Amino acid sequence: MLYVGQICVTKMSTRSCQGSDSVIKPLDTIPEDRKVRVQRTQSGFDPFEKPAGQVKRVHSENNACINAKSSSSGKESPKLRRHSSPSSPTSPKFGKADSYEKLEKLGEGSYATVYKGKSKVNGKLVALKVIRLQEEEGTPFTAIREASLLKGLKHSNIVLLHDIIHTKETLTLVFEYVHTDLCQYMDKHPGGLHPDNVRLFLFQLLRGLSYIHQRYILHRDLKPQNLLISDTGELKLADFGLARAKSVPSHTYSNEVVTLWYRPPDVLLGSTDYSTCLDMWGVGCIFVEMIQGVAAFPGMKDIQDQLERIFLLILFSWISTGVPARSFFMTQQDI
Numbered sequence: 001m002l003y004v005g006q007i008c009v010t011k012m013s014t015r016s017c018q019g020s021d022s023v024i025k026p027l028d029t030i031p032e033d034r035k036v037r038v039q040r041t042q043s044g045f046d047p048f049e050k051p052a053g054q055v056k057r058v059h060s061e062n063n064a065c066i067n068a069k070s071s072s073s074g075k076e077s078p079k080l081r082r083h084s085s086p087s088s089p090t091s092p093k094f095g096k097a098d099s100y101e102k103l104e105k106l107g108e109g110s111y112a113t114v115y116k117g118k119s120k121v122n123g124k125l126v127a128l129k130v131i132r133l134q135e136e137e138g139t140p141f142t143a144i145r146e147a148s149l150l151k152g153l154k155h156s157n158i159v160l161l162h163d164i165i166h167t168k169e170t171l172t173l174v175f176e177y178v179h180t181d182l183c184q185y186m187d188k189h190p191g192g193l194h195p196d197n198v199r200l201f202l203f204q205l206l207r208g209l210s211y212i213h214q215r216y217i218l219h220r221d222l223k224p225q226n227l228l229i230s231d232t233g234e235l236k237l238a239d240f241g242l243a244r245a246k247s248v249p250s251h252t253y254s255n256e257v258v259t260l261w262y263r264p265p266d267v268l269l270g271s272t273d274y275s276t277c278l279d280m281w282g283v284g285c286i287f288v289e290m291i292q293g294v295a296a297f298p299g300m301k302d303i304q305d306q307l308e309r310i311f312l313l314i315l316f317s318w319i320s321t322g323v324p325a326r327s328f329f330m331t332q333q334d335i
Helices: 141-150 182-188 195-213 277-292 303-321
Strands: 056-058 065-067 100-108 112-119 125-132 161-166 170-176 227-229 235-237
Touching: 100 125, 141 161, 141 170, 182 227, 182 277, 195 227, 195 235, 195 277
Parallel strands: none
Antiparallel strands: 056 065, 100 112, 112 125, 125 170, 161 170, 227 235
């Protein structure tokens, strides 16, 4: 077992754990205690077939039971009475700013700050993404897009959005707390990850992408910093600020998407007609980075520098292997 600076893992080989990335036990499904259990009700309900004493309803706000009981003497049944909520009016509730306590600052971006927090409702750790609102500009469109998309995405490899809090000054998105990301994990294990861990992370990345692509959603910002890694080795796609639903009619998309190192050549050249291949180029770059420990195309200057790095690598591969350059950019007809 490994405890210091790495994920707690189960060894699947006889290699030493010291100073190296150890094997993470694969996770095929979400643990049973974390699955959402949905109770289905009968579709055909006839109120005349059951006595009133057996009718039971649940209030949607506080889950307090409401019972309709008939009198044994045959008198008219009493009116339904709503039981008072066990919590006081001042108890913390979801959707309220005072329901979460900020513990520490995790990072800050151009328009948002991320904090590690704790829910006063259930005591669980959360990540608070506090977005500053400008009186003239209003809520950033990236925040609206991220919240609207994540509300409909429920998958073990997609970060879970717990709550949304809107005030006059800020918009706070409450996510599940994941203690690290792939970038920080690779920094702790320089020189490339263990092949089994590369396979495990790549499988989860592709499974999460398949889920959103089947729903006609493009992530458009894949990079190690946006891939969260839990303490059990579970990978989760995060930061859907640049994501776009292809089901929404649009003639063109922006080419100012994806961090420069993970942007495909056609988009670097200004193309706005792209599909899921945009995300798949990023997957390939991340795959190479996990293996060798450094970015595949670390452009340092501008778009021209980034293109030169890509084409130089393709030319070198062509010369050394004899594989025609055309094979690196297969068209849809070729596939």
